[in-house]
Amino acid sequence: MFCRLKVCNFCNSLRASSFSSAEQSFTVVLGETKNEREAPGAIPVYLVHWIIAMSKRKQPDSSSPADSLSQNERILYNVIHGKQDMGIWTRDMKKETNLPDKVFNAALKTLQAKKLIQEVVNVQSKGRKHYIATEFEPSKELTGGAWYSEGKLDKDYINLVKDQFAKMIYQQKVATLEGIADAIRKTKIFKTEFTKQQTEEIVRDLVLDNRVMEVKSTGMGEFASIQIGKVCYKCKSKGGTRGETKVGAMASIPCGVCPRISQCTPDGIISPSTCVYFAKWLDF
Amino acid sequence: MPATHFGVKYAVHIITSHFGNLVAKVCENLLKRGPLTLRLLIGFTELTPQQVKNSLLILIQHNCVQPFSVDQAEGPKVTQYVALIDNILHRWRFAKFMTVVSQEFDKECELIIKDLLENGRLTLKQITEGEYAVKDTVEKSFLKLVNAHFVERCPAPEAVLEEASKDAPKKRGPKSSKIVEVPETIEQRVVAVAAPSAAMRFSILTDSETDAHGGSSSSMSTGDKRKHDALELDEFANNEVVLWRANFEEFIRCLRHKACVENVRARLDDGAALVLRAMLKSTRTAEKKVKTENSVPVSFSTIYEEVINSEAGRNLTCDRVKASLSLLCDERDVDEDESYSVDLKKILELAQNDEVESIVLKRYGRDAYKMFRLLSTSSRALETDKISDMTLVEKKETPTILYKLWNDEYLLMERLAVTGARQAQFLVWKVDRPIVWKHVLDEMFHAALNLSLRLAYEDEQIKEVQLLPAHKRTGPLGKQWQRFRNVVYVMHASQLKIDDAIMLFHDF
Numbered sequence: 170m171f172c173r174l175k176v177c178n179f180c181n182s183l184r185a186s187s188f189s190s191a192e193q194s195f196t197v198v199l200g201e202t203k204n205e206r207e208a209p210g211a212i213p214v215y216l217v218h219w220i221i222a223m224s225k226r227k228q229p230d231s232s233s234p235a236d237s238l239s240q241n242e243r244i245l246y247n248v249i250h251g252k253q254d255m256g257i258w259t260r261d262m263k264k265e266t267n268l269p270d271k272v273f274n275a276a277l278k279t280l281q282a283k284k285l286i287q288e289v290v291n292v293q294s295k296g297r298k299h300y301i302a303t304e305f306e307p308s309k310e311l312t313g314g315a316w317y318s319e320g321k322l323d324k325d326y327i328n329l330v331k332d333q334f335a336k337m338i339y340q341q342k343v344a345t346l347e348g349i350a351d352a353i354r355k356t357k358i359f360k361t362e363f364t365k366q367q368t369e370e371i372v373r374d375l376v377l378d379n380r381v382m383e384v385k386s387t388g389m390g391e392f393a394s395i396q397i398g399k400v401c402y403k404c405k406s407k408g409g410t411r412g413e414t415k416v417g418a419m420a421s422i423p424c425g426v427c428p429r430i431s432q433c434t435p436d437g438i439i440s441p442s443t444c445v446y447f448a449k450w451l452d453f
Numbered sequence: 454m455p456a457t458h459f460g461v462k463y464a465v466h467i468i469t470s471h472f473g474n475l476v477a478k479v480c481e482n483l484l485k486r487g488p489l490t491l492r493l494l495i496g497f498t499e500l501t502p503q504q505v506k507n508s509l510l511i512l513i514q515h516n517c518v519q520p521f522s523v524d525q526a527e528g529p530k531v532t533q534y535v536a537l538i539d540n541i542l543h544r545w546r547f548a549k550f551m552t553v554v555s556q557e558f559d560k561e562c563e564l565i566i567k568d569l570l571e572n573g574r575l576t577l578k579q580i581t582e583g584e585y586a587v588k589d590t591v592e593k594s595f596l597k598l599v600n601a602h603f604v605e606r607c608p609a610p611e612a613v614l615e616e617a618s619k620d621a622p623k624k625r626g627p628k629s630s631k632i633v634e635v636p637e638t639i640e641q642r643v644v645a646v647a648a649p650s651a652a653m654r655f656s657i658l659t660d661s662e663t664d665a666h667g668g669s670s671s672s673m674s675t676g677d678k679r680k681h682d683a684l685e686l687d688e689f690a691n692n693e694v695v696l697w698r699a700n701f702e703e704f705i706r707c708l709r710h711k712a713c714v715e716n717v718r719a720r721l722d723d724g725a726a727l728v729l730r731a732m733l734k735s736t737r738t739a740e741k742k743v744k745t746e747n748s749v750p751v752s753f754s755t756i757y758e759e760v761i762n763s764e765a766g767r768n769l770t771c772d773r774v775k776a777s778l779s780l781l782c783d784e785r786d787v788d789e790d791e792s793y794s795v796d797l798k799k800i801l802e803l804a805q806n807d808e809v810e811s812i813v814l815k816r817y818g819r820d821a822y823k824m825f826r827l828l829s830t831s832s833r834a835l836e837t838d839k840i841s842d843m844t845l846v847e848k849k850e851t852p853t854i855l856y857k858l859w860n861d862e863y864l865l866m867e868r869l870a871v872t873g874a875r876q877a878q879f880l881v882w883k884v885d886r887p888i889v890w891k892h893v894l895d896e897m898f899h900a901a902l903n904l905s906l907r908l909a910y911e912d913e914q915i916k917e918v919q920l921l922p923a924h925k926r927t928g929p930l931g932k933q934w935q936r937f938r939n940v941v942y943v944m945h946a947s948q949l950k951i952d953d954a955i956m957l958f959h960d961f
Contacts, residue, residue, distance in 0.1 A: 292848055313848065322847045374845050377823040379810075390776040415719070417811035418954035419893070422947045424900035426815045433903065441903040442910040451911070453939045 238283075241268055242276045249286050249300050254308040256289050256301035290320025315367055327374075333358055334371050335380055339404040343384070343391050346372060349402070372402060380405055423450045456538045456959070457895035461485060463902045464541040470905070471544060472511055475500065479508040483518065483536035488639055490533050509534060515573035516540045516698055521612040521643045532611060535643050539960070543701045545901075545952055550704040554603065561594040566603065566699055574607050574696040596657060602703045602738065605654050607696040612647035614639075706743050709961045710734075712953070713797050716804045717781065725777040727766050729795060731759035744961065750792035753778070801961050808954055809893050813863060820846045821854045825863065825884065834867060834881035855882055862892045894958045901951045908944045911937060 238246060248265045249257055257265075263273055277300070280286045284303055291299045292313035301307055313320070316327050337352040338344045344352075350368045353359065363371070375381040381402050388397035395401055419425030423446035424433075433439045441447060456464070461484045469477035482497045483489060489497070495505050512518035517540050522530045543550075547570045554566045569575055581591050598604040648654065710733040718726035735756070736749035757774055760766035769777075782793050806829065814822040823844040828835060835843070841851040858864045859882070869879045912919075915937040918930050926934045 295849075314842070316845055322845065327845055370843075370845065373843065374823070377826050377844060378819070379822075379826070387779045389779050415807065415811065416815070417808040418947075418950040419808060419897060419900060420811040420815040422900060422904065422951065424896070424903050425812055428816075430896060430899060433899070435902070435906055441907040444903075444907070447903075447907050451907075451936075451940045451943065453936050 238279075239276070241266075241272050242279055244268070245273070245276045246280055246285055246302070249280075250302040250304070252301070254301065254305040254311070256291070256299045256307060256311055258291075258294075259298045259300070262300070292317055292320050295320055315364075316370075327371075330359070330363075330371055331375055331378075331380075334368075335375055335404060338372075338375075338381055338402050343386075343395065343401045343403050345395060345399060345401050376402070423447055456542075457891060457898060459895050459898035459902060460538065460542075460959075463898045463905075464536075464538050466902055466905060467541055467544050468512075468517070470909075472508075472515075475504055476508040476511050479505055480512060480517065480536055480541070483534060484538060488521070488533040488535040488643075490531050494534065512536070515544075516607075516701075517544075519608065519612060519643050519647055520610065521614055521647065523614045535640050537640060537644065540701060542955070542959070543705075545948075546704075546708075546956075549708060549949075549952075550699065550701075553704055553707045554598075557601070558597060559594065561590060562598050562603075565591065565595055565598060569604065569697065569699045574698045576694055576696055580697065599655050599657050599697075602655055602700055604697050605700040605703075606649050606656070607698050608644070608647035608649065612643050614642060614646055702743055705956070705960050706737065706740065708956060709743060709797075709801075710737070712804065712957060712961060713795075713800045716800050720800075720803065721777070721780050723765070724769060724773055725780055727763065727769065728756065728760060728774055728777040729781055731762070731766065732756055732793065732795060735759045746796065746798040748795045748797055750794040752790070752792045756793065801957065804957055805890065808957065809889065812893065813858070816861075817854065817857055820844065820850065821858055824851075824854060825858065828864065828882055829884040829886070831883070834865075834883035836869075837880050837882070840882065852880070855880075863889055890958060894955070897951060897955050897958065901948065901955060904944055904948050904951065908941070908948075911940050911944075 244266050245262065245268065248262055259277075262277075263270075266273065268276065277286075281288075286300045287303050289299050289301050289307045289311055291297060291311050293310070299311065301311070313322070316323055318326070333353065333356070334349060337349050337356075341348055341352065346365070346368055349372065350363065350365070353368075354362060372381065376383055382405055384401050384403055386392040386395040386397055386399045386401050388395070392401065417425075423444070424430055427433070427446055429439050433441070433444070435441065461481075464484060465477055465481045468480045478498050478500065479494060482494060486497065491502075491505065491509070494509075495502050498505060500508075509518060513520065516537065518534050518536050520532050520534050522532050524530075550570065551563065551567060554563050565580060568580060572579075577592075577595065580595060595604065710730070713733070714726050714730045717729050732748055732751055735758075736751050739749045753775075756778070757771060760769055760774055778793055781795050783796070787793055810822060810826060810829075813825045817825075823846070824840055827840065827844055837852055837855065838848065840846075840855065841848045844851075846854070855864060855866070859866045863884070864882050865885050865888070867881050867883075869881055871877045871879065915933065918926060918934050918937070921930065
C-alpha cells in the first residue's frame with residue numbers, strides 16, 4: 170500500500186519510518202501541480218486520510234487476552250473500555266451491562282485476572298470502587314492530579330518540592346516563574362520535569378504560605394535584569410524557611426485564639442477571672 | 454470603623470476605672486442609647502439631677518461628652534449630650550501620647566501635655582501657674598506645642614446643629630465638601646460643628662485671658678499674629694475664657710505615621726522606612742485629616758533633604774533613596790513634576806491583613822490560613838473543590854476547615870444548585886472584608902477588656918501581700934509577689950500591643 174505513495178519525497182520518508190509509530194503530527198503533502206496530482210502514481214486525498222486513520226488505530230494484537238473473552242466478559246469490557254481514562258464505578262457498570270450479579274462478579278474477576286482492567290482510587294469518592302481499562306492512564310479528575318499518589322495527597326512530596334522551590338527563589342533573590350523552573354531543571358533533583366502549571370501551583374502555594382511574596386518588577390535595583398511589570402517572586406524570610414510568620418497582637422494573647430470567646434462575659438461562668446487559659450498563660 | 458458592642462463595654466470600663474461608677478453609668482447610657490437630654494438621662498440612670506449634672510461636667514471637662522442642640526425653627530432649644538467614644542478610648546493611650554511628646558519636645562512641653570491630659574481642659578493661666586518652672590519658658594513651650602498642633606483650643610461649649618442633615622458638611626465651604634468625607638453619625642456631625650475653624654483652632658492671638666499676663670502675649674505671638682492677620686480681633690474679645698486641650702488628632706496622626714513606617718520596615722527594608730519617615734515628617738502639617746489615604750505629594754529634593762537630616766539617613770545616596778521610592782510609590786503616585794506620594798491606606802491594609810491572618814493561623818491551623826489568604830485575595834467566591842486544588846489540601850479535609858471558618862464568621866458561604874442532566878449542589882466561599890474586620894475589631898475590644906479585668910482580678914488577689922512591708926514578703930509570699938510582678942509586666946505589654954492593633958483597625 171505504501172509503495173504507491175511515491176507522489177513526493179515527503180511520502181517516501183513516511184514509508185521509511187513506517188506508519189505504525191507516532192506520526193500523527195505529519196501532514197501529507199500531495200503534488201503541487203495539477204499534473205503531479207493526476208499523475209498515475211498519485212493517490213486521492215481521502216485515501217491518504219484513510220491511511221493516517223488506520224495507522225493511528227491501535228491494531229489489536231492477535232494474541233491479546235481480549236480475544237479469548239466470553240460474551241458477558243466482552244460486554245463488560247466494552248463498557249469499561251468505552252469510558253477510556255475516566256474509568257467507571259461498579260454500580261454504573263451494573264446498570265449499563267444489565268448482567269445478573271453472579272455473572273457480573275465473575276466477569277469482573279476474569280477481566281482483572283487477565284489484566285485487562287484495574288481498580289483505581291477516585292479522589293472524589295474514595296468509598297466507591299472504580300475500574301479502568303489497563304490500556305489507559307487514569308485521568309486527572311480520577312487521581313487528583315500530579316500531587317496525588319494512590320488517591321491521597323502526597324504531602325511529603327509536596328513539601329519536599331516546595332522546600333526546593335523556596336531554596337531556588339532564595340538563591341536567585343528575585344525570580345520569575347521561568348527562572349525557577351530552569352533552576353529546578355538544572356539541579357536534577359527530581360526525576361520528572363514539572364509542567365508550567367505544576368510550577369505555578371507550587372509557587373502559588375508558597376505565596377499562600379507567606380513564605381514567598383509576589384512582586385512586580387520595577388526595573389530598578391534588584392529587578393534590573395527583569396522586564397518592568399513582570400511578576401516576580403521573593404523570599405519573605407531568610408532561606409525561605411517555614412513557620413516564621415510574625416505573630417500578631419491578638420494571636421499572642423489567650424483571648425485572641427480562645428475558642429470560647431463568644432461565651433465569655435465579665436460575670437459569666439466563663440469570665441476573665443475564672444479563665445483557665447489565662448491561668449495557664451500567667452503561670453510563671 | 455464604628456465602635457462595636459464590646460467597644461462600648463470597653464469604653465464604659467475605662468470610664469469606671471478613671472471616674473467611678475456614677476460617671477460610668479451616665480456615660481454608659483449615652484453610649485448605648487445615643488444622644489440624650491438631661492431629663493432623659495436622669496430618668497434612665499435613676500440618679501439625682503445633681504449627680505447626673507456633676508457626671509456630665511466631669512465628662513465634658515475630659516472631652517468625653519459634647520453638648521449640642523438642634524437648631525429648630527419652632528419650640529425651645531433643648532441641649533442634648535453625646536458621648537465621644539473615640540476620646541474615651543484615647544484615655545488608654547495617654548502613655549503613648551506622652552512618648553510622642555517626649556521624643557519631639559523638651560521636658561517642659563512634656564509637663565504641659567501631662568497637665569492637659571490629666572485635667573482635660575485648662576486655661577493658659579492655669580497652665581502657666583502650674584507647679585513648673587519659670588513662666589516665660591512655659592509660655593514658649595506652650596507656643597511650640599500649639600504651633601505643632603499638639604495643643605488646640607477646645608470646641609464650642611454647645612454645638613448647634615442645623616436641622617437638615619445635608620447642610621452640616623457644607624459649612625466647610627463648597628470646594629472642600631467634595632474632598633472631605635461627609636460625616637455620617639451624629640457624633641461626627643457634632644464634633645465637626647463644635648470644632649473651632651481651622652485658623653482659630655491653633656491661634657494664640659491675644660485675648661482677655663492672656664492679656665491678664667501683660668507683656669507675655671507680645672513675646673509669644675508676634676510671629677503668629679502675622680499669620681492670622683485676617684482674623685478679626687473683636688471676635689476673640691468676646692470670648693470670656695479660652696480653654697486649651699491636647700489635640701488627640703495630632704497624636705493619632707503621629708502614631709499612624711509611626712505604624713506605617715514600622716510596617717514598611719518589616720515589609721521592605723530600613724532604607725524604605727527612613728525615606729517614608731522623612732516624607733511623612735516633612736508633610737505632617739499639610740495633612741488634611743488623620744485617615745488620609747495618600748501622603749501629601751512631596752518633591753524629591755525635599756525628601757532627600759529630610760532623609761539626610763537624620764543620622765541613619767546620612768549614608769543613603771540619592772540612588773538608594775530613589776530605589777526606595779520606587780518600591781514605596783507606584784508609577785501613578787508620582788506626579789509629572791516628580792513629587793512623590795505614598796499609598797498609606799494600602800500599607801495599613803496589609804498590616805491589618807497580617808493581624809487577621811495571624812489569628813486564623815493560630816486558631817485554625819496552616820491549611821485554614823492558606824484558604825483564608827486565598828479567599829481574601831480572590832475577587833470572587835470560590836468553590837470547595839477549587840479551593841482544595843489551589844491550596845493543595847486534601848479534598849476530604851477542605852469542607853471541614855471551611856465550615857469552621859464560616860461558623861466563626863470569618864467566611865461567607867453560598868449554596869449554588871445546578872439543575873441540568875445531573876442535579877448538583879456546590880458550595881462557594883468568600884471573605885467579606887468589612888464583616889470580618891468588624892468581627893475582629895469587636896474581639897479585640899473584648900480581649901482588651903478581658904486583659905484589663907484580669908489584671909484587676911490579679912491585683913485584688915495580691916492585695917494582702919501588697920500591703921505588707923517589703924521585708925516581710927519572704928518565702929511563699931515572696932514567690933507570690935514575684936509572680937504578680939511578672940503578671941503585671943506581661944499584661945501591660947499585651948495591653949499596649951492590643952491597643953496598637955485596635956488603633957490599626959479603629960483609628961487609622
